Amino acid sequence: MTETLHNLYLGFSVALSPHILLYAFVGCIVGTLVGVLPGVGPLAGISLLLPATFGLNATSAIVLLAGIYYGAMYGGSTTSILMRIPGEAASVMTCIEGYAMTRNGRGGPALAIAAVGSYVAGTASVVALMLLAPPLASFALRFGPPEYFSLLLLGLLSLAYLSGGSMLKSLAMAALGLLLGMVGIDPMSGFFRFNYGWVELGDGLGVVPVAVGLFGLSEILLTAGQQVAPEVIKPKLGELLPSREEWRSSIWPIGRGTVLGFLIGIIPGSAHIISSFVSYAMERRLAKHPDRFGHGAIEGVAGPESANNSATSGAFVPMLALGVPSGPIPAVMIAAMMVHGISPGPLLISQQPELFWGFIASMYVGNVVLLILNLPLVGLFINVLRVPYPLLYPAILMFCVLGVYAVNGSVVDIGIMTAMGALGYVLRKFDFETAPIVLGLVLAPMLEMSFRQALSMSSGSYDIFINRPIAGVMLIVAFTLLLMGILSSGMKKIDWRRRLGLAESQP
């Protein structure tokens, strides 16, 4: 323990040195700017600015990149809450409750809770990272294809609890999303699927254009033509901070989100979007008044945002402890380290203590910096909403186009965004939820690939899912949840019909 404290002291002495602090600050600002842009998330931000770090020394470079990462996550929740445009794919859940809160005039509190929740989650998960990195990493490595499949199935089934409206409709949308995820090269066989000759679709439809289109563009399509200006209640100055009740309702969601996000984040290759979806589903299940969800429940912002942020720190566990890239973002960080001649591996922590501890300490610092940056900015951002909507939405549209193009430099993505926007518009007219589509789209490739890899590993035998303990346990939990979900909604249907029958029989 004393060694850890000593190392932490070393780390802080590195992190709090003026020029490192400067880099952290710059990284956070740049990250926030990049994150506010719809669709352009941390990965794009880091990739874009990676070349700029080549001239710096290793610790500064890593600190800068980590700052951008965090900043982008914070910035992403801003557009999600204020304009229902997912700042990045993982903020999709925040869009739902956050925007509803903005409509109710509670946009300020939503932003504040998102910032505070992110801060708490970020800090707590960094502590966990610091203390538990090596043992957790070894545990995470034991996740192979069968375990992934079970975990992802579990995440997908949490959808059963997402439905505000009809569970059938949500499942249909999930199936649609999964189908959309089938577009592209099949990694197990090399076949191109459903891409009709367009090489750009080789990697699939892309989460960013789909999410921005389904959420952001469809929102613009729905509200732009309204004769009456949309009901965005302009908040008064005193209402920028959350009420005591909102604070109190957020504590447990933040706690649960942190733990959940961290656990999901340490598993290499799991998408962070799962953490926010599962957190949302969990909060909805555990809430005392579930019908508030969909109309501005603060728990639906606090939970997913915290889960998101701690998944971020969780993702660094395999990277730092083992040198294993747990996703595209840690892969870029590893590349940044390699460029500076540091090869990440199991010996990184012992051979490069200033880097590791400096990194950890800079994450604390980054979290504080972002909190300080974002809370006052809440007022500034809210004022953006005062712009009359007919002027605002073309600007938002422009940002959407900019953000979606920036991800891949491809106009095909803008076309996808447009098509998805039209689809989202129609779906919402028909009273379908669009969030499950995004979840399905993200999960489909991993779900299918893990399934087929697992079968490859076992040479075609299905026992592998049951023989391995982690996978087996998760599958059992998943099916139990599914059964419970079907039973309870089935019982609700029976009740409803009885009531309707009663109503019909009365004149």
Added chain:
Amino acid sequence: MFTTDRVAGGALVLFSLLVIWESRALPLGTWRQPGPAYAPVLLAALLLLFGLCLSVPGRRAPLFSSVGWREWRHVSAILAACIFAVFALERLGYRLTVLLLLVFLLKIVERRGLLPTLAFAATLAYGSFFLFHTILRVPLPQGLLGF
């Protein structure tokens, strides 16, 4: 007769049939060694099922004709603007495309005055380009005319 659920369910059914039809070119594989068509066909079958479950008891949903499409003018204008962006962005360059887009939306769709529209549009187009392309080095197309 035509409720929203029925129409939506029907659309889903048609879509899943389309997917199954399109998957016929890919090998299905076996139970033990699933091929590239395996998952799409399975999912399409599920979607088909869901679509049927939606449309058959779909009587209780609101009528299709009751769905208002009042905003169709704005919707078509915005979608047309986006499609324009798809084709123009790399040919005309970011700044010019966005300028035209904004002017179109503000002047023609929203009927604002010409001068404030131009000022607003130019500021946004050039300002965002400067911020994101020049400072943050986000690659934005500069088109054939150098814009």
Added chain:
Amino acid sequence: MIRMPECGYFRRHVCFAAVAALLVGVAAGGFAQEKYPNRPITIVAPFPPGGVADLTARPVAAAMEKVLKNPVVVVNKTGAAGAVGMSFVANSKPDGYTLLMALSSISIIPEADKLFDRQPAYTMNQLMPIALISADPTIFVVNAERPWKSVKEFVEDAKKRRGEISYSSSGVYGTLHMAMEMFSHAAGISLKHVPYAGAGPALTAILGGHVDTLASGPAVVIPHIKAGKLRPLAGWGAKRVASLPDVPTFKELGYDIEFYIWAGLFAPRGTPAPVMKVIRGAVRQAVNTSEFKSAMDKLATPIAYLDAPEFQKFWDKDAKMLADAIKRVGKVEVKEVK
């Protein structure tokens, strides 16, 4: 026709001289504009930032920029295992301003397209080699908990247990898959292939013990070898890897196979010869600068520079090897699990 009314004799001559001078100036200026390079040059890296192509392209670009005194930028155009970026350059104007930093997979994609009767995204004829920059020999590693201590032991075991020993790869028909294919063909054994989506996940899989072996570039596995998690058994290079002097090559062990994960610079076919001369000269100078050498040192990647004619020969040989391997593998789904 320009009418020049009321132009006196003197004036007319002055006008004529002025116009002539103007024309000559424009023409000279025009020719001056023909000098290459006078615009920023773009090197397209067809993989996401942080990958081998990207990490190799950036020091090259920086060094070339110094030599040419002209901006050279790296742009990532990702997608479809590199096909998007590669076909983009193959189809772009051959004026020397769009170049490609490609990996050995450049030879794989058109072959795979042929295998699937697809319209190829690009053909190798659409590109001309400029220079080879680096060529990492692949290394054969096994999970340290497995018993095999030498290739001989491994092959014996593999012959006894056909199709049971597994290996991960970065994807079907990818470079790591093809390397293993060549080895198993040369050794007459059959292994179980579990494809992953990229080199990173493939490495994670072997570290977690979910597969037994892996063919990989040396830079990413050396830290794990030093930490005792992976054991190298052989290398696919003609010579032993400098940082692993105890690891024999497959050639030494009697298997006639060579495989490198190489990175090279390409230009669209039809780029004019003078322009190519300038580029090749710039690259030749660039790889000899000290900054470039130290950048590559940090990446633990040896420089293996080959100028265009030698690179063409290298590429042809490599491409043929890969084409043979792909044809042998055939369409994955049709085969039984061996």
